[in-house]
Amino acid sequence: MKLFVTGGAGFIGSNFVHYVFARRPDWAVVNFDKLTYAGNLANLTALASHPRHRFVRSDICDGAAVLAAMRGCDAVVHFAAESHVDRSIYEPAPVVRTNVIGTFTLLEMARELAVPRFLHVSTDEVYGDLPPGEAADEDYPLRPSSPYSASKASADLLVLSYVRTYGFPAVLTRSSNNYGPYQFPEKFLPLMITNAMIGKPLPLYGDGGQQRNWLHVADNCRGILAALERGRTGAVYNIGGLDVEANLDMARRVLRLLGRSESLLSHVADRPGHDRRYALNSSRIAADTGWRPKVALEEGIRQTIEWYAEHSEWLAAVRDGEYMSYYEKFYENRNASLQAIAGTRKD
Ligand code: NAD
Ligand code: DAU
Numbered sequence: 001m002k003l004f005v006t007g008g009a010g011f012i013g014s015n016f017v018h019y020v021f022a023r024r025p026d027w028a029v030v031n032f033d034k035l036t037y038a039g040n041l042a043n044l045t046a047l048a049s050h051p052r053h054r055f056v057r058s059d060i061c062d063g064a065a066v067l068a069a070m071r072g073c074d075a076v077v078h079f080a081a082e083s084h085v086d087r088s089i090y091e092p093a094p095v096v097r098t099n100v101i102g103t104f105t106l107l108e109m110a111r112e113l114a115v116p117r118f119l120h121v122s123t124d125e126v127y128g129d130l131p132p133g134e135a136a137d138e139d140y141p142l143r144p145s146s147p148y149s150a151s152k153a154s155a156d157l158l159v160l161s162y163v164r165t166y167g168f169p170a171v172l173t174r175s176s177n178n179y180g181p182y183q184f185p186e187k188f189l190p191l192m193i194t195n196a197m198i199g200k201p202l203p204l205y206g207d208g209g210q211q212r213n214w215l216h217v218a219d220n221c222r223g224i225l226a227a228l229e230r231g232r233t234g235a236v237y238n239i240g241g242l243d244v245e246a247n248l249d250m251a252r253r254v255l256r257l258l259g260r261s262e263s264l265l266s267h268v269a270d271r272p273g274h275d276r277r278y279a280l281n282s283s284r285i286a287a288d289t290g291w292r293p294k295v296a297l298e299e300g301i302r303q304t305i306e307w308y309a310e311h312s313e314w315l316a317a318v319r320d321g322e323y324m325s326y327y328e329k330f331y332e333n334r335n336a337s338l339q340a341i342a343g344t345r346k347d
Contacts, residue, residue: 007080240280
């Protein structure tokens with residue numbers, strides 16, 4: 001099996017590539033990634049001289065580059081995306097370009113080459129806010145709230161249209177919030193961990209009562225491989241974690257596990273359009289492949305804290321100029337940045 005993996009230098013993609021080589025040692029991977037701020041070759045150091053891992057630095061919107069690198073592959077696993085909701089609110093253009101046009105380009109090239117399997121990685125955010133007590137199954141209405149989630153829903157609809165119109169051999173996964181090793185610290189959990197480690201405030205948007213369904217990245221990788229190998233063509237599979245928890249409680253867990261004071265909790269201005277609650281029903285993937293989440297939140301967070309503590313060099317390199325200017329704009333000058341957006345809103 002030769003996989004064409006997009007976004008394999010990012011958080012979930014790099015975890016997936018490591019996971020595949022550990023579980024399917026005779027497989028080969030073409031790892032196609034543009035190396036945006038979120039892509040990091042240091043996530044792949046252990047594979048630098050692996051004989052069946054080939055890294056190609058390029059853009060999924062570049063059809064000719066995709067076609068050349070995809071030729072001869074047996075399956076596509078498509079992770080590449082602009083993945084951060086906050087950045088999509090401030091600057092939607094690269095998000096729509098990569099997530100929609102990039103996915104369309106991959107579909108066209110895979111169709112031209114008649115690649116036998118295409119796994120599209122999507123998100124529970126396409127379902128939008130869920131009322132208390134409800135969990136979205138795969139037939140739940142799509143009501144995305146942010147430019148990011150709307151771009152992912154658009155890509156999902158394109159993939160599904162190819163299934164219906166061209167008999168395209170795609171499978172889709174929609175997972176909940178991932179956490180674990182190699183996650184860029186713009187995302188909630190690594191931001192809370194890495195700030196708490198150095199005694200910096202933990203910024204909670206609004207009241208911190210928003211709930212997410214937390215999924216360890218190893219559970220997601222296992223689910224994606226199960227869907228790739230055993231999922232029904234044309235099917236969408238939700239992949240949700242064991243625990244739904246509010247951001248405030250997550251931040252408190254981090255502080256407790258690190259022995260830090262709750263005085264570090266800091267409520268800051270809310271994210272515009274912020275979804276209050278996500279929850280997934282993942283019974284379809286369980287029925288079709290036997291997959292179930294395994295990692296409980298307390299243990300998963302403990303391991304993740306250990307990973308960041310043991311990878312101080314990785315973290316120092318990631319916290320470079322781009323991250324610091326991002327941090328300044330989104331946190332230190334948060335009110336001014338949000339006011340600039342509010343000026344364009346018609347409430
Ligand atoms: P990430 O931001 O860590 O990594 C994205 C990767 O894609 C990076 O390596 C980046 O360089 C690459 N990339 C971006 N634009 C590209 C382009 N135009 N061409 C080629 N490569 C490009 O993202 P992640 O958190 O690992 O998410 C991976 C996928 O999983 C995304 O599709 C995301 O929507 C989805 N997802 C993520 C989560 C989560 O909690 N992180 C949950 C559900 C779904
Ligand atoms: O649900 C799946 C999605 O999860 C993925 O599709 C996205 O790619 C991924 O980024 C993630 O989106 P979220 O918006 O849920 O994740 P984020 O880590 O940005 O935020 C998680 C929650 O924490 C959310 O309610 C916003 C809040 N938050 C986030 C940050 C960065 C804070 O309170 N403070 C923060 O500093």
